[in-house]
Amino acid sequence: MQKNPAAPAAASPPAARRDFLKQGCAACLGLAAVGTPAAIGTRVFLDPLTRQTTAESFVKVTTLDTLPEDGTPVQYPVLADRRDAWTKFSQVPIGAVFLQRQSKDKLLALSVVCPHAGCFVDYEEDKQSFLCPCHNSLFLKDGGLKDQDSPSPRPLDTLEVQVRNRNEVWVRFQDFQLGIKEKKPVA
Amino acid sequence: MIKQVLAWVDNRTGLGRFTEAFLFQNIPGGSRWRYVWGTLLLYMFLLQAITGFFLWTAYSPSTQTAWESIHYVQHEMVGGWILRGLHHFGAQAFVVVLVLHLLQMVIYGVYRAPREVNFWLVLGLLPLAIAMSATGWLLPYDQHGFWASRVPIGIMGVTPVLGPWLQKVAMGGSSFGHHTLTHFLALHAGLLPLCVALVIGAHYYLTRKHGFADVSKDCACPDEKYFPAQFLKDAAACLAVFIVLLAFVVVPALQHPNLAPGVHLGAPADPSEQYSAARPEWFMLFLFQFLKYFPGGTEVWGAMVIPGFIGTIVALMPFVAKWKHGHRFNVLFIGTLLLAAITLGRIAVNEDNKDETYLTAKAQAVVAGERIRQLTTERGIPPSGAAALLRDDPYTQGPKLFAKNCASCHRFDGHDGTGHHPLTTWTVRQGETWETVAEFRFMKPEQLRDLNKDLSTRALKTGDNLTVPVRPWAPDLKGFGSREWIAGLLDPAQVDGAHYYGGTKFKDGKMSKWVKKNATPEKAEDLKKVIAALSAEAKLKSQIGADKADAELIKQGRALMTGDLACTDCHSFGKKDPDATAPDLTAYGSRGWITRFISNPSHPDFYGKRNDRMQSFADKQILDAKQIGLLADWLRGEWYVPPKSVAK
Incomplete structure (x- = not known):
């Protein structure tokens, strides 16, 4: 900016206003120059927030015959096609599920993910309960909380389960938000 | 000259003065x-x-x-x-x-x-x-x-x-x-x-x-x-x-x-x-332990609010120090914090060292880490990544598949494949004694007493709860198809024991009777030939040398199987016998035989309608072809072994 040497000294209030305008413009221009690329970058970075995960559909996990008659829960890996950013994986393990018979035809599917901090729980045969190896949350065989002081805020998450074609066990595999009392699917 | 250059640089950048002030700063005392x-x-x-x-x-x-x-x-x-x-x-x-x-x-x-x-x-x-x-x-x-x-x-x-x-x-x-x-x-x-x-x-x-x-x-x-x-x-x-x-x-x-x-x-x-x-890094173990004390839904207190509050107090220390005894309070506070963190960390370590799940997982991690190194060093890693290598490795997957699918009846060298000896609780019924309970589970009464030390000094009463090993209902498959394994099967002392037919409905079956009647010391030489011949059917890699060296013995053994010893009265051997009532001995113990057997043991080639209780793993879609293959390879002891230079 060039100063006008001819500017009369008497015009001091407008000069102050002009200065203020100049300062304001300088700040705005600077902000725009730095802020715009930063905003574009941030938008890209936040892309996962606005990316809708396709609603999980039912996945075939196993067959009825593999489930012990006595109702002991068994862990099965869940295989499905999975898209991770640019890679399309076909039939890879995307998680695991505990299945058990509650009666001859009634099945219970429990997510293996501890609702506390996301570790996988183990089934302890002798205690007839699920134990999380991370912070010792203990769950009953039906997934319920064993005691009120358990670090887990809610029972193990149940998953929808269907028997198709007489023998095939299909599970609607979902992740749920951790650490909260209510069971909310991860968006 | 150099001095001039340095002076020029200092004049233009101030670097020299800065360096001097930095390097030669006075330290009082x-x-x-x-x-x-x-x-x-x-x-x-x-x-x-x-x-x-x-x-x-x-x-x-x-x-x-x-x-x-x-x-x-x-x-x-x-x-x-x-x-x-x-x-x-x-x-x-x-x-x-x-x-x-x-x-x-x-x-x-x-x-x-x-x-x-x-x-x-x-x-x-x-x-x-x-x-x-x-x-x-x-x-x-x-x-x-x-x-x-x-x-x-x-x-x-x-x-x-x-x-x-x-x-x-x-x-x-x-x-x-x-x-x-x-x-x-x-x-x-x-x-x-x-x-x-x-x-x-x-x-x-x-x-x-x-x-x-x-x-x-x-x-x-x-x-x-x-x-x-x-x-x-x-x-x-x-x-x-x-x-x-x-x-x-x-x-x-x-x-x-x-x-x-x-x-x-x-x-x-x-x-x-x-x-x-x-587990987190050791210096974060205290927080890990701390979180265990927060019941569900309150962990935001343990993980954020309380640590944040403590951090704020520490941050305010410069101002606290202005009060009388403020500095002492600060020293005491930070000392207490450190002590509490160390104590919590130690509790976490102690709990882990007593935790069997943790210790097993830790030990298995070392084994898996070593195994993946063996798998990759010589052969490299495929583009799909190293995790797939472990998923396709019989040495890694075999024990897990066995423990999950087979160990409810079979054993592998006495354990469930992973080295774990499954135990269960048995409630004593009327008339049972240490001896009868032990006998049913193929063990000595002393072993049973050792497992139940608190009861071991008295006689059993109805309703006592005993810790007992799960009873094996089917043969122990370690070394299946090998000469040692077949020798045990043809041993009158072992054929109806825990390792072979003891837990099955074939305990007093034809095979068992045949062995007891015919496997006499006088026939030891013949049996040796038959064992070599039958075992050669498996084409085990571990026996390639022995099979080659004993070619003559094997030839004689094959003749005995169809001839004097009359195995082919019940079994097919070499050619299909439509009247065979016992499992086909052609290619017995080979990879193909084992995979077909696991797929469907009730097939007429095997046990047919006389099958005891083994599932048809493929027909019922319990296991897929790949898993059955992994199991067969593992049972046969065949997996990738790196050359000596890599394995060290």
């Missing part, structure tokens, strides 16, 4: 060991920056290449294991130096005016260091890093309001994937080190601005310049720390020359394989 902390912290950062940079040059952040690239650094690149080891232990040393420095600042009251900001800077380094550590742990993408990182990410999710969004941004999606690694790398190697550098730089600048702190009043020590007096002490301290770190890396390698050197790199991350020994 002379140099001290106590003053090395600031420099040491700077040095630890430099060490991490240097080693980290070179690790970065070889690292590739994606789920199919992260583990693989670190594996390559660790096991293939010259000196890679030392580089990674230094970075690994340097990270921990950084935290240790930081905490000690903070402690020293509080104890010596170095936080007092005008050094408050300096104190806060050091305090601010603490969360930054933890963030560095938390992001760095995931990067190798092994089982340990993967599972240990899920917990802080999970905890992030309980942040009020913002939780789920924070989580998603950190992970770069709704589950762990490529973008989790690219994000963590950008944080770990970009943003966070920049912040740490700025904070340490500011800390160092302020230290010099305010001068070295405590001038002892009663000491007549002469002043010294920073260089060389204090510089020497600083350099010595840095080098000492470095040597200790190097020792941490190198000494274990020297102690165990038969193992691959360097910090443990576990098996590649597998989202469907729980790793039960996932």
Whole structure:
């Protein structure tokens, strides 16, 4: 900016206003120059927030015959096609599920993910309960909380389960938000 | 000439004056060991920056290449294991130096005016260091890093309001994937080190601005310049720390020359394989233990509110110190904190050392880590990544498949395939004694008493609860098809025992009777030939040599099977006999025979309608062809074994 040497000294209030305008413009221009690329970058970075995960559909996990008659829960890996950013994986393990018979035809599917901090729980045969190896949350065989002081805020998450074609066990595999009392699917 | 150049540079940049002021700053009362902390912290950062940079040059952040690239650094690149080891232990040393420095600042009251900001800077380094550590742990993408990182990410999710969004941004999606690694790398190697550098730089600048702190009043020590007096002490301290770190890396390698050197790199991350020994770094164990005491839904208190509150109190120390006894309170407070953290950490370690799940998982991780190294060293890693190699490895998958699908009836060398001896509780019924219970479970009464020490001195009463091994209902399959295994089957003393037909409905069946009647000492020579002949059908790799050497014996054995010993009265052998009532002995124990048998033991070629209770694993879709193949290979003891030079 060039100063006008001819500017009369008497015009001091407008000069102050002009200065203020100049300062304001300088700040705005600077902000725009730095802020715009930063905003574009941030938008890209936040892309996962606005990316809708396709609603999980039912996945075939196993067959009825593999489930012990006595109702002991068994862990099965869940295989499905999975898209991770640019890679399309076909039939890879995307998680695991505990299945058990509650009666001859009634099945219970429990997510293996501890609702506390996301570790996988183990089934302890002798205690007839699920134990999380991370912070010792203990769950009953039906997934319920064993005691009120358990670090887990809610029972193990149940998953929808269907028997198709007489023998095939299909599970609607979902992740749920951790650490909260209510069971909310991860968006 | 040189002087002129230097003068010119100084005139244009001011660099000379700055260097002089920096290097030759006066230290009132002379140099001290106590003053090395600031420099040491700077040095630890430099060490991490240097080693980290070179690790970065070889690292590739994606789920199919992260583990693989670190594996390559660790096991293939010259000196890679030392580089990674230094970075690994340097990270921990950084935290240790930081905490000690903070402690020293509080104890010596170095936080007092005008050094408050300096104190806060050091305090601010603490969360930054933890963030560095938390992001760095995931990067190798092994089982340990993967599972240990899920917990802080999970905890992030309980942040009020913002939780789920924070989580998603950190992970770069709704589950762990490529973008989790690219994000963590950008944080770990970009943003966070920049912040740490700025904070340490500011800390160092302020230290010099305010001068070295405590001038002892009663000491007549002469002043010294920073260089060389204090510089020497600083350099010595840095080098000492470095040597200790190097020792941490190198000494274990020297102690165990038969193992691959360097910090443990576990098996590649597998989202469907729980790793039960996932723990945070040792210096975060106290928080891990602390969180166990918070019942569901309140962990935001344990993970954020309380630590945040304590952090605020520590940050306010410079002001608290102005009160009477304020400084004493501060020292006491920080001492108590440290003691509490150490105690919590020790509790966590003690609990883990008693936890069987944890110890087993830990031991298995070492085995899996070693196995994946064997699998990859000679053959390289396919583009799909190393996790797939483990999934296709009979040595790794066989025991798990056996334990899950077979061990409810069969045993493998007495255990369930994974080395675990399944136990159960038995409620004693009317009339049962130690002897009858033990006999039913194929054990001696003394062994049963050993398992139930509290009851062992008295007779059993109805309703007593005994710990007993699960009864095997089918043969022990260790060495199935081998000469030893078949020899045991043809031994009258063993055929109806726990290892063979003892638990099955064939206990008193035709085979059992035949063995008891015909396998007499006089026929030992014939039986030896038959054993060799039948075992040769399996074409076991472990018996190639023996099969070749005994070709004549095998020929005679085959003749005996169809001739004098009359195996073919019941079994098919060589050619299909439509009237055969017992399993086909053609290719008995071979890979094809075993896979067909597991697929459908009730097939007429095998047990047909007389099948005891074994499932048709393929026909009922319990196992797929690949899994059955893995089981067969494992039972036959056939898996990839690296050449001697690699296995060491």
